[in-house]
Amino acid sequence: xxxxxxxxxxxxxxxxxxxxxxxxxxxxxxxxxxxxxxxxxxxxxxxxxxxxxxxxxxxxxxxxxxxxxxxxxxxxxxxxxxxxxxxxxxxxxxxxxxxxxxxxxxxxxxxxxxxxxxxxxxxxxxxxxxxxxxxxxxxxxxxxxxxxxxxxxxxxxxxxxxxxxxxxxxxxxxxxxxxxxxxxxxxxxxxxxxxxxxxxxxxxxxxxxxxxxxxxxxxxxxxxxxxxxxxxxxxxxxxxxxxxxxxxxxxxxxxxxxxxxxxxxxxxxxxxxxxxxxxxxxxxxxxxxxxxxxxxxxxxxxxxxxxxxxxxxxxxxxxxxxxxxxxxxxxxxxxxxxxxxxxxxxxxxxxxxxxxxxxxxxxxxxxxxxxxxxxxxxxxxxxxxxxxxxxxxxxxxxxxxxxxxxxxxxxxxxxxxxxxxxxxxxxxxxxxxxxxxxxxxxxxxxxxxxxxxxxxxxxxxxxxxxxxxxxxxxxxxxxxxxxxxxxxxxxxxxxxxxxxxxxxxxxxxxxxxxxxxxxxxxxxxxxxxxxxxxxxxxxxxxxxxxxxxxxxxxxxxxxxxxxxxxxxxxxxxxxxxxxxxxxxxxxxxxxxxxxxxxxxxxxxxxxxxxxxxxxxxxxxxxxxxxxxxxx
Ligand code: BF8
Ligand code: SF4
Numbered sequence: 001x002x003x004x005x006x007x008x009x010x011x012x013x014x015x016x017x018x019x020x021x022x023x024x025x026x027x028x029x030x031x032x033x034x035x036x037x038x039x040x041x042x043x044x045x046x047x048x049x050x051x052x053x054x055x056x057x058x059x060x061x062x063x064x065x066x067x068x069x070x071x072x073x074x075x076x077x078x079x080x081x082x083x084x085x086x087x088x089x090x091x092x093x094x095x096x097x098x099x100x101x102x103x104x105x106x107x108x109x110x111x112x113x114x115x116x117x118x119x120x121x122x123x124x125x126x127x128x129x130x131x132x133x134x135x136x137x138x139x140x141x142x143x144x145x146x147x148x149x150x151x152x153x154x155x156x157x158x159x160x161x162x163x164x165x166x167x168x169x170x171x172x173x174x175x176x177x178x179x180x181x182x183x184x185x186x187x188x189x190x191x192x193x194x195x196x197x198x199x200x201x202x203x204x205x206x207x208x209x210x211x212x213x214x215x216x217x218x219x220x221x222x223x224x225x226x227x228x229x230x231x232x233x234x235x236x237x238x239x240x241x242x243x244x245x246x247x248x249x250x251x252x253x254x255x256x257x258x259x260x261x262x263x264x265x266x267x268x269x270x271x272x273x274x275x276x277x278x279x280x281x282x283x284x285x286x287x288x289x290x291x292x293x294x295x296x297x298x299x300x301x302x303x304x305x306x307x308x309x310x311x312x313x314x315x316x317x318x319x320x321x322x323x324x325x326x327x328x329x330x331x332x333x334x335x336x337x338x339x340x341x342x343x344x345x346x347x348x349x350x351x352x353x354x355x356x357x358x359x360x361x362x363x364x365x366x367x368x369x370x371x372x373x374x375x376x377x378x379x380x381x382x383x384x385x386x387x388x389x390x391x392x393x394x395x396x397x398x399x400x401x402x403x404x405x406x407x408x409x410x411x412x413x414x415x416x417x418x419x420x421x422x423x424x425x426x427x428x429x430x431x432x433x434x435x436x437x438x439x440x441x442x443x444x445x446x447x448x449x450x451x452x453x454x455x456x457x458x459x460x461x462x463x464x465x466x467x468x469x470x471x472x473x474x475x476x477x478x479x480x481x482x483x484x485x486x487x488x489x490x491x492x493x494x495x496x497x498x499x500x501x502x503x504x505x506x507x508x509x510x511x512x513x514x515x516x517x518x519x520x521x522x523x524x525x526x527x528x529x530x531x532x533x534x535x536x537x538x539x540x541x542x543x544x545x546x547x548x549x550x551x552x553x554x555x556x557x558x559x560x561x562x563x564x565x566x567x568x569x570x571x572x573x574x575x576x577x578x579x580x581x582x583x584x585x586x587x588x589x590x591x592x593x594x595x596x597x598x599x600x601x602x603x604x605x606x607x608x609x610x611x612x613x614x615x616x617x618x619x620x621x622x623x624x625x626x627x628x629x630x631x
Contacts, residue, residue, distance in 0.1 A: 005496040008244065008402055008489060010461045016245065016398035020321035023394055027345040030338060031317055036455045048585030049079040055197035062585065077201025079586035081194075083562075083593075086582065087210045088191035090563030093333060094524055095184045095221020096356070097260055098228075099153055104263050104369045105146035105228045108139060113267065113372040116142050117234040121411075125227055129161055142231065149224050153184045160184070160216065162223045166530075167537045170544055170572060174215070177600045179208060179570055181216035184224075188213060203588040207597065214566025218527050225524040229300070233266050236303035236407040236521065238416070238514075243488035245315070246401030247308035248324055251287040255383045256310055256319045258293065259331035260522060262300035264353055264367050265293065267376035268329060269301055277377075281384045289384070294319060295334050296481060296522035303407050303521050311489065312460070312482035313557075314453035320348050323394035327383035331367070332357045334452075334558065347389035351379055404493035406519035408478070410532050416512045431532075431539040433512075438548060439631050442504035444474045445548030445622035448529045448573070449483045450564065451556035457578050460486040462554035462611045467492055469615040471516050474502035475622060478532065481523040483553070492517040526564050530571045545572035545602035548625040550618050554578035554611060569603045576618055577607045 024031055045051040045061045052069050053059035060069035060078070068074055108114045116122060119138045126133045126145055133141060152161060159180040163171055174180045181187050191213045194200045200209075230236070248254045255272060257265040271277055272289045281289050292310040293301055301307040310319050313334055319325050320342050327349040328339060335352075340361025343350035352359055353367035353375070363382075367375045408416075414429025437443040447470050453459040463486035467477055471492075479487055487493055492500070498509040501516045509516050520528050529551075537544045551568045553561055555578055562581055569575050583589045598604040608614040 005491070005494065005499070007491040007497070007500070008400060010458070010464060012400065013244075013460060013489065016400055017318060019396065019398065020318050023323060023396060024321050024345070027394065029321070029342050029345045032314065032336070032338065032455065047580070047582060049082045049582040049589070050075055050585035052078040052081070054081065054195060071197065073201045076203045076586040076588040077206075079583055079589045080203045080206030081201070083581065083583050083589060084191050084206045084210045084213065085195050086559050087213045087563050087566055088188045090559035090561065091213045091217040091221065092188045093560050094217045094225065094563060095153070095188070097332065097524060098221035098223070098225030099150065100261055100263065101225045101228045101232075102146050102149040105142055105149070105232060107369045108142050108232060110139060114232050114263070114369060116231060118231050121227070121235055122231045125231070128164070146228070149228060152220065152224065154186070155183045158182070160220045162219045166219075166534045166571070167544060170534070170537070173572070173601055174570070177208070179212040179215055179601070181212055181220050184216045184220040187216035203586065203592060207589065207592045208600070211566050211570040211597070211601065214563045215570050217563045218530055218567030218571070222524040223527040226521070226527045229262055230409070233262055233300075234304050235411050236409040237412045238405055239303070239306040239407045241302050241306040241308050241404050241406055242401045243309040243404050243485060243493070244401040245310055245318060245322060245398045247290070247292045247310055248319070248322055248397050249290045250324055250395060250397055252290040253281045253284070253286045253288070253326050253384050253387045254324050255289065255291045255380065256294055256325055256328045257291060257297045257301065258295055258316060258328055259335060259357070260296045260333045260524070261331045261354070262297065262304075263369060263372065264329070264331045264376070265297045265301045267372045268379060269305055269307055271373075271376045271380045277380050277384065280381070281387070284384050284387050286384070286387045289380070296524070297331060299481065299484060299519070299522040299525070303409075303519065306406075308401075309404070309485050309488055312453055312485035314455070314459045317342055320346055322397045323391060324397055326386040326390075327351055327379065329353065329379055330357060333560070335359070346394060347386060347391060349382060349386055351382070402489060402491035402494055404488040404519070405495060405515050406488070406493060408514070408518040408520050410528050410535065413518065413532065416514055419513070420511050431536045435536060435540045437504075437508055441631065442474070443476055443508055444504070444626065446476045446478060447618055448526070448549065448551045448568070449477055449479045449554070450481050450523065450526055450551065451553030451561045452482045452558055453486075454555045454557040454579055457555040459555065460489065462578050463487065464490045464492070465611055466552065466554055466615050467517055468500055470618070471497075471501045471505060473619050474504040475619065476505055476508070477517040478520050478529055479517055480520045480525050480529070482555075484519045487517045488519065493519060523560055523564065526568070530568065533571065533573060542629065543572065543602070546625060546629055548622040548629075549573060550621055551575040552614070552618060554614060565605065569597065569605060570601050572602045574603045574621055575605050576614055577605060578609060578611065578614060580607055
C-alpha cells in the first residue's frame with residue numbers, strides 16, 4: 001500500500017493472542033478459548049429460547065412430545081417471554097448507566113471533581129426541554145437539568161422527552177404502534193410484569209413491548225448517558241489515538257480501564273497525567289504512566305481525550321497476559337469474572353469499583369462522585385506501587401498497533417461536512433453535503449456497525465471483513481463499541497485507509513478529511529446514530545426507513561445489544577445480525593422479528609451466519625432503498 005501503510009490482519013492478531021496464551025499456560029491461567037471448548041455444544045433448548053423457568057412448576061422445555069409447559073404456555077409464549085426479558089436486561093443496563101451519569105451531573109460544581117465542560121450543549125438541551133436558560137448560572141441550570149433527567153426514569157405521565165428529536169413521521173409511527181417509551185424504568189418493569197407467570201403469552205404483545213423496552217434505552221436512558229456525559233466531559237471532536245496491545249508500554253506503569261461509565265476513567269486519566277503521579281512513577285523505577293482501555297470505557301476516553309485503545313471485549317484477558325499490566329480497573333458491564341483468577345497468576349491488581357459489578361479475587365475500591373478524586377488517586381498510586389512486582393520473564397507486549405482518528409459525534413460530523421461546502425455553520429450544522437453525496441451516488445449509503453465479539457463468530461473477522469467489503473462498495477461506516485475497536489486495531493480508522501474504498505468514498509474522505517470508518521463512541525452512543533439518522537431524514541425530506549442505511553451487529557453477544565437492535569429497528573433502520581437471538585424456537589416470534597414488525601415500524605431483522613452473504617444482503621438492501629428513492 002501507499003507509503004507503506006498496511007492493515008493488521010486477523011491472522012496477525014490471532015498469532016499475537018496465541019503467543020500470549022503460551023505465557024498463560026506457563027502460569028496455569030485459564031482462558032475463554034479453553035472455556036468455550038468446555039461449554040460446547042450449547043444447550044439446544046437455551047439456544048432456541050424454548051426453556052421456561054419463570055415459575056417453580058418448571059423448568060419446562062418444549063419438545064414434540066411435550067408441546068406445552070405445565071401452565072399450558074406454548075412455545076411462542078415461552079420464546080417471546082424469554083426474548084422480552086433479554087431486552088429488558090439490556091435496557092435496564094444501559095439506562096442505569098445513564099442514570100449514574102445524571103446523578104453525577106447533579107454533583108457538578110465549579111470547584112468540584114466534575115464540571116460543566118460543554119455549556120453550549122447543556123443550553124441546547126435545556127432549550128429542547130423548554131427550560132429557561134437566559135441569564136442563568138450554568139451550574140444551577142445543570143442541577144435543574146439533572147433533576148429533570150432523573151425524573152425521566154420514573155415520571156408518572158407522558159413519554160420520553162427525547163422523542164421530539166425524531167422526524168414527525170417516525171414519531172407518528174411510535175404513537176400509532178404504542179411503542180413510545182413512557183418513564184424509562186416503567187418499560188423495564190412492564191416487561192418484567194408481562195413475563196411473570198400467568199401474564200402475556202401472545203407473541204405480538206411480547207414483541208411489541210420488546211420494541212418499547214428497547215426504545216426506553218435508545219431514546220431514553222442511553223440518550224441521557226450520552227448527552228450528559230458530553231456536557232460534563234466534553235462533546236467529542238476529532239482526535240488522533242492508537243489501538244491494539246502495542247499501545248501498552250513496557251517501561252511505563254500500565255493502567256488499563258475497562259467497563260462503560262466514563263466518570264471513573266475520566267478521573268483516572270486526570271490523575272495519571274498529574275506531575276506528582278508521574279514523578280512518583282519515576283521514583284518507583286518506571287519511565288511514566290500509560291493509561292489504555294478495553295471495551296466501552298475505552299471508547300469514552302478515546303473519543304474525548306485520545307487515550308489509546310488496548311483492545312475490545314475478547315481481548316480483555318490479553319491485557320493481563322502481557323504480564324505488563326499493573327492494574328486493570330473496572331466499573332460496570334462486559335467484565336469477565338475470569339479477570340480475578342487470571343490476575344492472580346500475574347502481579348496485576350484487579351480493581352473493581354462499583355457496587356453493581358463486584359467480583360471474587362478483586363480489590364474493591366468503592367468509587368462515587370463525591371470522593372472521585374481521592375478514589376482515583378488511590379488507584380493510580382496502587383498501580384504505581386505495583387510496578388516493582390512485575391515478573392520480567394513473563395512480560396511480552398505484542399508490538400502491534402495502528403493509528404486511529406476518533407471522536408465523530410453528530411456535532412463533529414456536521415462540522416466536518418460544513419468544512420466541505422464552506423457553508424455558513426448554523427448552530428447545529430447541516431447534513432446537506434452528506435445527503436448530496438448519497439443522492440448523486442458518490443456515496444451509495446451507510447452502515448452503522450456496532451456490537452461485541454462472540455466466540456461463535458471468528459472474533460473481529462466479521463467486523464473487519466464486512467467493513468472492507470462495504471468500503472470497497474462506496475458505503476461509509478459509522479461504528480461504535482467493540483466493532484469500533486476492531487476497526488481501529490485493523491487500521492481502518494487511519495485516514496490512509498481511504499485506499500481501501502471505492503473511488504466515490506475515497507473522494508469524500510479526502511474532501512472531508514476523515515477516515516472511511518467513523519468512530520461514534522461507546523454502545524450508549526448508538527443514541528448518537530439514531531439522532532444522526534433523524535437529522536439526515538429531516539434535512540433530506542426522506543423517512544428514516546427510506547435512507548440507504550442499515551444497522552449491523554455481526555458478532556453481538558450481550559442483552560444490551562438486543563435492546564439496541566430493537567430501538568434501531570423501531571427507529572426504521574433494518575438490522576443485520578450474525579448471531580441468532582435465541583428466538584428460532586418459535587416461528588411466530590422469529591417471523592415477527594424477521595418480517596412481521598416491518599408492518600409496524602418499517603424495518604426488521606435479518607440473521608445470517610455466513611459473513612460473505614450478510615455483506616451482500618446489506619449492499620443489496622442499500623441498493624434497493626436507492627432504487628425506491630429513484631436515486
Ligand atoms: O457496551 S460492544 S462487548 S463493551 S456490549 Fe460489551 Fe458488546 Fe463490547 Fe460496550 Ni457494547
Ligand atoms: Fe412451566 Fe408455565 Fe411455569 Fe414457565 S410459567 S415454568 S411454562 S409452568
